[in-house]
Amino acid sequence: MKGHRFHMSFTTENYLKTIYQLTERHPATPLVRLGELAEELGVTPGTITTMIRGFDQKGLVIYKARTGVKLTKKGRDQALQVVRRHRIIESFLVEVMKMDWAEVHEDAEALEHVVSDNFLARMDEMLGFPSTDPHGDPIPSSTSELPTREHPPLCEVPPGAYKVQRVDDQEPVFLDWISENHLRPGQPFELQKVDSVTGIFTLKVSEKKAPLLLSTDIAGRIRVHPVQDPQPRI
Amino acid sequence: MKGHRFHMSFTTENYLKTIYQLTERHPATPLVRLGELAEELGVTPGTITTMIRGFDQKGLVIYKARTGVKLTKKGRDQALQVVRRHRIIESFLVEVMKMDWAEVHEDAEALEHVVSDNFLARMDEMLGFPSTDPHGDPIPSSTSELPTREHPPLCEVPPGAYKVQRVDDQEPVFLDWISENHLRPGQPFELQKVDSVTGIFTLKVSEKKAPLLLSTDIAGRIRVHPVQDPQPRI
């Protein structure tokens, strides 16, 4: 029994995590619409309504019929623990087990619901208590604290020097492309030009001679933070 | 999707595994009685009857009402895959993650139902494709072959020189005791005396000066294989 969290069902954990993620995805809107949840979770709207009403009863969410849901403190804490497990697992699979960073998300989706506190702590320890996962996503603490350093997506910044902070982790194809083009988290690069008409972003990483061109869509999935001028003259 | 086994439910996997284990536990009797299964799985007899009838339909077991069940080839193969995952996971937790061998069983019980083929293969590879787990239990192959070298329990052998082959893995307290007394799998020792009246077994491991005394009950949970005379004189 020791070390084994008494856990919520897979379903509940996934629902809470998804509500959290959709909340993050649209920081402007205070509530997550049920239709969006239904789509994200791949179930019918009726299912969502039923489940959400149950969560409201349990004090995990606040539910306004025909408007949306939002997590309570309790629900948010639970969600962040799932996120924490997910990200530590991903880190472990990549750093320790040397698995492909483009393929670990799926494994983490299943493992996040069954790892014991013991096992999680051991992974964390072997990793040296990382603060971000392989995709650059921050890892919540065991008390559900999340360091909130919000960085803008590449599509919203002006030309200049940056480092990749984090990238969308949902699509293996996208992650493969990121790797091939030297745009993993931590990578410094220069955004040379933004053509607002064509929506083409031109950027340069020192690892490649040719500049890299990408669309606004892709630029929206890469978050960056500015760095001081690369060669400050004395 | 790649690497993710389409799997049976947790419940089905656990039921099949348990039928397999009970079959092994009583090699004499051809069928496992439902009451024993109910007890082992901690559910009521009615539940077992219902489930087993379903498994029979699916061709996983042969069921004789009021007599018992036995696995079909298909059911046995599935069961052995669960056992394989369980034992590779236990090995990984002990050898790679340095977790306590007395505590990994429980984690393996949960993880065995969710690891992907990919992740399992990676663990196996990092371990160097072991043939037994930390408790000395043989690991079935990916095609459900199981090397059948049946070794007798200590309680059934005459005095002489032996090595520990495998020990019961279900009880942390027992495993701790095994560790403390230098009786892990692979350990050579000498069975000096068997007192059939008191049921006391006297044995000697070179690591400890004093001989070790144990009961028939405990001796039944340790399987051993004979070794050539320790110091053959030239």
Place this chain on the structure above:
DNA sequence: AGATTGACTTTGATTATTCAAAGAGTGATA
């Protein structure tokens, strides 16, 4: 034989999760 016992089976119900289809609310459109 008739009664007893223990093991197993049946039945009816419950919980969690889900779907399909029909109904209702809300805002935009003509």
Place this chain on the structure above:
DNA sequence: TATCACTCTTTGAATAATCAAAGTCAATCT
């Protein structure tokens, strides 16, 4: 304003897993 188009809610039903309690069988004991 009457109507549409969406989105969400309700309802009724299904599935998997489970239990409690009542019923059945077969072997054992007077």
